[in-house]
Amino acid sequence: MSWEDDAMRITVLTVPECPNAHVVEGRLTRALDGRAADVERVEVGDPEQAARLGMTGSPTVLIDGVDPFGMPGTPASLSCRLYRGPDGRVEGAPSVADLRRALAEAIAAVHRDCPPTDAVDRGGQGRLAPVAGGLRAVQQAVLRHFAATGHSPSTKELEPAAAAHGRTAAEVLADLAAEDLLVLDDHVRIRAAYPFSTVPTAHRVRLASGIETLAMCAIDALGIPDMLGVDAVITSIDPVTGDTITVTSSAAA
Incomplete structure (x- = not known):
């Protein structure tokens, strides 16, 4: 595929002769379903190159430079990488369903135009949460925590801000996620709160x-x-x- 300004860039990082390289490329083709993308395989031969490119096992999939399946603190590695699919089984490549979800999230991020988020306690529109229901109070608590610690707060740490509005932190976080003001995982943990991320990025x-x-x-x-x-x-x-x-x-x- 040729490079296009609006095409997604997908890099598959593998060690030479990785048995799952063809598997993940086949699943990417199915997940893309004809969508424009430039898919490239890069063979990684040493730990220094793995660290520089963000490879935490073979194969690693980068979508526009980001590993959507990465976990914070995972070191660079040339070892075989394992992925847990929707049915709980462990495989050597992401499932088609998980790849489709990762691609959808990447496309959504592009269409948000990625504007700088409004500052804590500053005026402005964009991604400033509404006051009602404690959304703004909890959003600002989340942003302050990122600024002070570098990582996301736990639900427990957000309870005081939510309780001041007669709600639980889980309820407010769900509303913030529904308004696309942050991203949660299946356990109601914060994966991202614009502009901050808890998962590895470039x-x-x-x-x-x-x-x-x-x-x-x-x-x-x-x-x-x-x-x-x-x-x-x-x-x-x-x-x-x-x-x-x-x-x-x-x-x-």
Whole structure:
């Protein structure tokens, strides 16, 4: 397939002669169902290359540079990677259903235009949650927690903000997810709260405080320092070349 401006870029990272390389490529073809995409297989031969490209086992699938099946803290690896399918079985490649879901999430992210999220306690529209039902209070609690720790808060940590509005944190989080203000997994854990991500991405932001956090996309990464009004160093991996791009952001006076 040829490169297209609006085509999804999918990279399959494998070790040489990986038995599941053809399996995952076949499942990707079924999951794409004719959708425009540029699919490339990259064979990885050493740990340094695996770390640079974000490979945590063979095969690793990157959609526009992001591993949709990655788990925080997983080290780079050349070993065989295992995936748990919808039926609970463990296989050496993501299922067609899981690939379809990952592709749908990637397409949805593109159509959101990935704008910088409104700052905590700042005015503006975009992704600012409504006040009613405790949505804004919990959203801001989530964003503050990311800014202070680099990772998402637990449901328990959000209970005080939700209780102030007579609700549980789980109820408010469900409403925020329905409004596309954050993304939850099947256990009501926060996977992403724009612009922050808990799953591995190619975009890392190191705040002046020393806290490091992940951003959902490159534009989100650029928006985090401005949102928080702090200096930061942003590193992002080019999805095509694998090169690391570093940007230093200074807070406005």
